[in-house]
Amino acid sequence: MLYLIKTLIAALIIVAVGEVSRRSSVLAAFLLALPIVSITALVWIYIDSKDKVKIADISYETFWYVIPTLPMFVLLSWMLRNDYNFYIALFICCVLTAGLFAVTQFILTKF
Numbered sequence: 001m002l003y004l005i006k007t008l009i010a011a012l013i014i015v016a017v018g019e020v021s022r023r024s025s026v027l028a029a030f031l032l033a034l035p036i037v038s039i040t041a042l043v044w045i046y047i048d049s050k051d052k053v054k055i056a057d058i059s060y061e062t063f064w065y066v067i068p069t070l071p072m073f074v075l076l077s078w079m080l081r082n083d084y085n086f087y088i089a090l091f092i093c094c095v096l097t098a099g100l101f102a103v104t105q106f107i108l109t110k111f
Contacts, residue, residue: 068100
């Protein structure tokens with residue numbers, strides 16, 4: 001039952017952002033920028049485990065993995081404004097982000 005509730009909440013968040021985007025791109029971007037999924041996931045993990053150290057570790061590691069996603073948004077915006085195909089632009093941005101994740105992981109394992 002809890003799994004179903006988690007799935008419904010995630011789906012509601014996605015639908016809400018989609019609906020809001022029809023009215024305001026700024027508000028939709030704001031909602032997307034909020035760490036709603038992260039916060040929801042942290043709450044579920046805490047409810048399941050009651051392990052504050054685990055939450056602290058995930059929160060810290062999430063910070064480092066947010067950084068490599070930021071260039072994707074800038075590049076996607078630039079590509080779409082320069083008439084690139086949406087799916088090609090999205091694919092290129094995903095490849096870039098995966099590469100930046102790999103670099104981030106490499107750097108984090110060194111320090």
